[in-house]
Amino acid sequence: MILVNTDFVSGKEIGESLGLVKGSTIRAKHVGKDIVSSFRTLVGGEMKEYGQMLTEARQIATKRMVDEAEALGADAVLNIRFSTSAVMQGAAEILVYGTAVKLK
Secondary structure, three states: OEEOOOOOOOOOOEEEEEEEEEEEEEEEOOHHHHHHHHHHHHHOOOOHHHHHHHHHHHHHHHHHHHHHHHHOOOOEEEEEEEEEEEEEOOEEEEEEEEEEEEEO
16 A cells, blocks of 8 residues: 555556545553653653654554555555544544545
């Protein structure tokens, strides 16, 4: 599956647009790691626990989008965008979406 954030795939011709595909997940960190991150807000520094959580969430959401595109018979997903929103303290939703296409 080819994934791009452009409206074309270099060297390929778009055959058919199959429509919007998306994937999302809501992730939360373990309360113990949440407490560690809370201390970092007092002293400063990178919140590695949340960075890891968001990385994992992006991977899961992307896989769900790809699964949806594959079910439609797509060869690629164009114009991929990510969106993040806080659902509650310590939890975030990641949404990834794009246009599934068949290539010629």
